[in-house]
Amino acid sequence: MERVIVCVKPVPDPKVWDRLRMDPVTKTLIREGIPSVINPLDRHALEAALAIKDVSGAEVVLLSMAPRDARPVLREALAMGADRAVLLSDKAFAGSDTLATALILTEAIRRIGPFDLICCGNYTLDGSTAQVPSQIAEFLGIPNIMHVAHMELEQDKRMVVTQKIEQGYVKLAAEPPLLLSFTKKANKPRFLSFLEILAAEKREISTWTNTDLNLDESRIGLGGSPTKMADMLLREKGRQGLRLEGSPEEIAHQLANKIRQLGFI
Amino acid sequence: MDFKLGEREELLRKSTREFAESEITPRIEAMEKTGEFPMDLLKPMAKLGITGLIAPPEYEGLGLGYLARTIVLEELSRVCAAIPMGMQVHHMAIAALNDFGTEAQKKKYIPPLSRGETMGCVAVTEPSGGSDVLGMQSSAELKGDKYILNGRKCWITNSHTSDYWIVIARTGEGPKGLSAFIVDKDAPGAKPGREEHKFGLRGANTGELVMDNCEIPKDNLLGQEGGGLGVALKTVSESGRTGMAAVALGILQACYEEAAKYASERVLYGKPIAALQAISFYVAEIYTQLDICRLLCYRASWMKDQNMRFDTESAIAKSYTCEAAAQCAKKAIEIYGANGITLEYKVQRLLRDAMVTISAGGTGEIGKVVVGRAALAPFQKKG
Amino acid sequence: MGEPQIWVFIEQRRNVVHDVGLELLGKARELANTGGARVAALLLGDGVLPLADTLISFGADIVLVADHPALEPYRLLPYTQVLAEACRTRQPDIMLFGATSLGVELAPRLAARLKTGLSAHCIDLQLDADGHLLQMVPGWGGGVVATIKTPEHRPQMATVMPGVMQKPQPAPRSGQVIPLTPSEDLDLSGPRVLEVHREEPQELPLETAEVVVAGGFGVGSPEGWKLLEELARLLGGAVGATRPPVDEGWASEEQMIGQSGKTVRPRLYIGVGISGMSHHVVGMDEAEFVVAINTDPKAAIFEVADLAIVGDQREIIPLLLDELRGRVKVS
Numbered sequence: 011m012e013r014v015i016v017c018v019k020p021v022p023d024p025k026v027w028d029r030l031r032m033d034p035v036t037k038t039l040i041r042e043g044i045p046s047v048i049n050p051l052d053r054h055a056l057e058a059a060l061a062i063k064d065v066s067g068a069e070v071v072l073l074s075m076a077p078r079d080a081r082p083v084l085r086e087a088l089a090m091g092a093d094r095a096v097l098l099s100d101k102a103f104a105g106s107d108t109l110a111t112a113l114i115l116t117e118a119i120r121r122i123g124p125f126d127l128i129c130c131g132n133y134t135l136d137g138s139t140a141q142v143p144s145q146i147a148e149f150l151g152i153p154n155i156m157h158v159a160h161m162e163l164e165q166d167k168r169m170v171v172t173q174k175i176e177q178g179y180v181k182l183a184a185e186p187p188l189l190l191s192f193t194k195k196a197n198k199p200r201f202l203s204f205l206e207i208l209a210a211e212k213r214e215i216s217t218w219t220n221t222d223l224n225l226d227e228s229r230i231g232l233g234g235s236p237t238k239m240a241d242m243l244l245r246e247k248g249r250q251g252l253r254l255e256g257s258p259e260e261i262a263h264q265l266a267n268k269i270r271q272l273g274f275i
Numbered sequence: 276m277d278f279k280l281g282e283r284e285e286l287l288r289k290s291t292r293e294f295a296e297s298e299i300t301p302r303i304e305a306m307e308k309t310g311e312f313p314m315d316l317l318k319p320m321a322k323l324g325i326t327g328l329i330a331p332p333e334y335e336g337l338g339l340g341y342l343a344r345t346i347v348l349e350e351l352s353r354v355c356a357a358i359p360m361g362m363q364v365h366h367m368a369i370a371a372l373n374d375f376g377t378e379a380q381k382k383k384y385i386p387p388l389s390r391g392e393t394m395g396c397v398a399v400t401e402p403s404g405g406s407d408v409l410g411m412q413s414s415a416e417l418k419g420d421k422y423i424l425n426g427r428k429c430w431i432t433n434s435h436t437s438d439y440w441i442v443i444a445r446t447g448e449g450p451k452g453l454s455a456f457i458v459d460k461d462a463p464g465a466k467p468g469r470e471e472h473k474f475g476l477r478g479a480n481t482g483e484l485v486m487d488n489c490e491i492p493k494d495n496l497l498g499q500e501g502g503g504l505g506v507a508l509k510t511v512s513e514s515g516r517t518g519m520a521a522v523a524l525g526i527l528q529a530c531y532e533e534a535a536k537y538a539s540e541r542v543l544y545g546k547p548i549a550a551l552q553a554i555s556f557y558v559a560e561i562y563t564q565l566d567i568c569r570l571l572c573y574r575a576s577w578m579k580d581q582n583m584r585f586d587t588e589s590a591i592a593k594s595y596t597c598e599a600a601a602q603c604a605k606k607a608i609e610i611y612g613a614n615g616i617t618l619e620y621k622v623q624r625l626l627r628d629a630m631v632t633i634s635a636g637g638t639g640e641i642g643k644v645v646v647g648r649a650a651l652a653p654f655q656k657k658g
Numbered sequence: 659m660g661e662p663q664i665w666v667f668i669e670q671r672r673n674v675v676h677d678v679g680l681e682l683l684g685k686a687r688e689l690a691n692t693g694g695a696r697v698a699a700l701l702l703g704d705g706v707l708p709l710a711d712t713l714i715s716f717g718a719d720i721v722l723v724a725d726h727p728a729l730e731p732y733r734l735l736p737y738t739q740v741l742a743e744a745c746r747t748r749q750p751d752i753m754l755f756g757a758t759s760l761g762v763e764l765a766p767r768l769a770a771r772l773k774t775g776l777s778a779h780c781i782d783l784q785l786d787a788d789g790h791l792l793q794m795v796p797g798w799g800g801g802v803v804a805t806i807k808t809p810e811h812r813p814q815m816a817t818v819m820p821g822v823m824q825k826p827q828p829a830p831r832s833g834q835v836i837p838l839t840p841s842e843d844l845d846l847s848g849p850r851v852l853e854v855h856r857e858e859p860q861e862l863p864l865e866t867a868e869v870v871v872a873g874g875f876g877v878g879s880p881e882g883w884k885l886l887e888e889l890a891r892l893l894g895g896a897v898g899a900t901r902p903p904v905d906e907g908w909a910s911e912e913q914m915i916g917q918s919g920k921t922v923r924p925r926l927y928i929g930v931g932i933s934g935m936s937h938h939v940v941g942m943d944e945a946e947f948v949v950a951i952n953t954d955p956k957a958a959i960f961e962v963a964d965l966a967i968v969g970d971q972r973e974i975i976p977l978l979l980d981e982l983r984g985r986v987k988v989s
Contacts (some may be wrong), residue, residue, distance in 0.1 A: 086286060086289070268391070
């Protein structure tokens with residue numbers, strides 16, 4: 011294999027998720043003070059790419075559509091062993107839904123050049139739609155496989171991919187070019203070796219704007235998104251909210267009574 | 276003054292933390308039981324870059340500085356202090372070789388240490404004393420093309436796990452009568468002696484080295500004959516003190532996290548105990564000590580990276596941080612109440628580990644001797 | 659083509675229809691009745707024609723069937739091709755997919771081929787005054803619901819997790835079965851299926867359990883987790899989890915409740931050591947009675963609890979088990 015592209019997205023660090031707050035006026039997330047990390051599943055995608063690089067010497071290119079402050083996250087991904095990174099950053103991209111995002115990433119992939127494999131995480135922790143990888147593959151006209159739990163490289167670039175489905179799995183034979191979405195089961199992401207941390211300081215992070223991609227503004231951003239957000243509402247609760255207090259013995263006793271009252275014992 | 280750490284330091288910290296949490300945590304139980312250093316961790320630590328951290332690239336090291344080393348040791352220690360205890364002494368051996376070795380010696384001995392194929396140790400302390408360096412009795416006599424070493428070293432970290440020992444012994448009288456030597460553990464007449472069973476830093480191998488008419492090649496003299504005190508002092512005061520301080524700093528960080536976590540979870544009187552002012556003050560005190568010690572440790576390491584003289588600063592960092600770690604571990608145990616004294620909770624290990632760091636690598640009192648000297652020097656009256 | 663059409667993709671494996679397709683037929687029927695539309699079920703496979711009548715009884719006015727040996731087992735590219743052509747020819751207004759592992763792979767690919775909008779993991783669907791589909795998806799932190807619309811592009815596509823919509827009762831109904839004949843050869847390119855392996859489900863399925871005992875990171879240990887399993891057994895229920903217990907290995911991925919996991923609607927939900935972040939709550943807040951135990955009085959789970967217990971589950975659960983054991987009626 012000669013080139014593997016890995017799509018990487020910075021997301022709010024899940025360790026501090028309970029600190030995330032919504033701005034009640036703008037109805038957007040308040041991101042200040044919340045550190046970003048590489049979307050955890052993207053690390054598994056990157057590890058798969060690096061494993062291929064280990065045996066074939068392929069170039070591993072990171073691709074990310076994110077604000078400019080994503081650079082430290084990309085630097086960390088480079089320190090895992092990737093060769094270079096392309097950051098797509100432009101106000102015109104903001105507000106893109108999955109279709110518009112897939113279009114932007116597809117155009118960037120075309121400009122990066124020929125590739126054998128594209129690796130993505132199965133879903134991101136923040137958006138969670140899991141839609142973008144399939145849509146990129148569609149736009150590129152290549153097959154894609156989601157829920158990858160295992161990938162084995164055989165000779166002549168043939169791959170055997172194990173896809174996790176409900177209560178079981180499917181084994182598929184595939185060839186490049188191909189897009190794969192990885193789950194946690196696929197591998198154990200390598201630690202950042204200190205040598206790679208040092209080497210990564212010299213690796214390139216190129217920032218591209220829409221001037222580089224030259225996409226029609228009507229197809230990107232809010233304007234290019236078929237889905238639009240119409241409203242944000244607080245969920246209706248309507249719960250009794252009774253507090254049970256006392257010693258653990260008292261609490262256990264009252265709770266057992268309630269369970270009995272509800273008819274479960 | 277720029278107190279901000281760079282991207283490089285943040286990535287080193289992150290990587291070491293992930294490694295420690297994932298690979299070292301599962302080993303702690305066995306280490307506590309047996310006191311043995313998990314030798315199979317050497318390879319993954321070498322792969323990460325820990326074993327050869329400060330060795331120059333030409334000897335297969337990473338050539339990173341002491342600030343990087345402090346951060347890495349701190350993160351390892353946050354999970355389990357015994358592991359970086361072994362690693363910091365290993366670095367001391369590399370530092371001694373790098374500072375005083377001939378090209379041939381460096382080429383022969385540093386690469387295997389960088390690659391983690393073996394461990395190194397530095398042997399100064401004897402039954403006659405560690406603080407009393409000049410009181411040492413181990414001898415080395417030149418006979419033809421060999422040195423014959425006789426003596427016993429004790430309380431040596433990595434005594435039984437090292438292939439290379441840096442040994443200080445007497446070749447003559449007085450302060451200029453000490454010399455440093457590189458001893459291969461397989462040298463005739465050399466062998467590790469008894470192993471110590473410490474109540475803390477369990478898993479850091481500590482024991483005796485015995486030299487009984489031990490023969491080593493003449494070329495294994497490290498530095499000049501008579502320059503051994505300089506080798507000992509430089510190694511202990513530079514890589515030794517900063518290494519010990521970093522180990523204690525990691526313990527302190529763990530004390531803070533354990534205390535804050537428990538205080539936020541334990542419910543009494545219908546609220547987490549962190550809501551009680553007294554408890555929040557204890558956590559505040561631990562946090563303050565942590566901040567103080569971090570500044571001391573990083574400052575001393577930074578000074579070394581700037582090639583400044585820093586033996587006072589390293590003495591302050593070492594003696595203060597080890598003492599603070601023990602005090603804060605005690606406080607953390609008290610925050611845990613009855614749970615704090617059970618083996619089920621981690622916090623008791625922090626106190627045991629911290630206590631052992633206090634006299635390792637230079638006692639707190641010797642630290643104060645060094646600092647006192649520096650503090651009084653500007654006021655000394657002549658004549 | 660006359661009235662607007664609401665399409666539901668019917669997932670089947672080896673001629674067994676996945677419940678989510680029937681749940682979505684129920685919802686489609688409801689939407690169709692308010693807006694005056696027709697409901698069509700999309701059925702692809704080999705030898706699946708006999709399933710058509712069942713789909714009609716569950717609410718389909720039309721069943722569009724593509725029956726072909728190459729369509730069994732499911733493969734992404736041929737399925738996308740058949741559905742895309744059907745959409746282009748018949749121009750449905752709305753198309754719904756279950757957010758199963760298959761649906762989550764197929765729906766976006768189809769949406770991209772048709773260059774239309776797709777929303778994921780909808781927790782509700784409604785029609786607005788203009789007949790547009792309102793797609794309710796859980797929003798970020800703090801329990802908000804975002805309403806997504808696809809104003810211009812068609813079909814308006816949405817995926818829905820299994821268990822979110824109610825499976826309707828079948829009733830005798832009449833409907834049309836229309837075979838789909840692709841105008842060109844099936845696209846058989848792409849990955850080839852070497853093997854399909856299915857395991858037997860082990861425990862009581864979460865989605866239908868009357869009692870769910872769910873644990874979060876606060877459970878603290880595998881030993882603590884075993885106590886929850888015992889509590890569930892005592893109450894005749896199933897055990898659910900948030901992501902951290904799955905990561906720790908105490909629970910399996912199949913037990914995860916939430917936005918990217920299962921949706922449960924039990925009569926009794928007991929959340930133990932769960933903070934209650936919105937992406938979990940969205941998977942359980944339709945439970946009839948919610949009990950929550952957490953040491954943090956400010957935990958978000960208490961906002962959706964009927965019975966809020968600020969306390970240490972490590973102490974309470976063992977005592978609760980003792981209490982309940984004393985009261986279990988011997989049947």
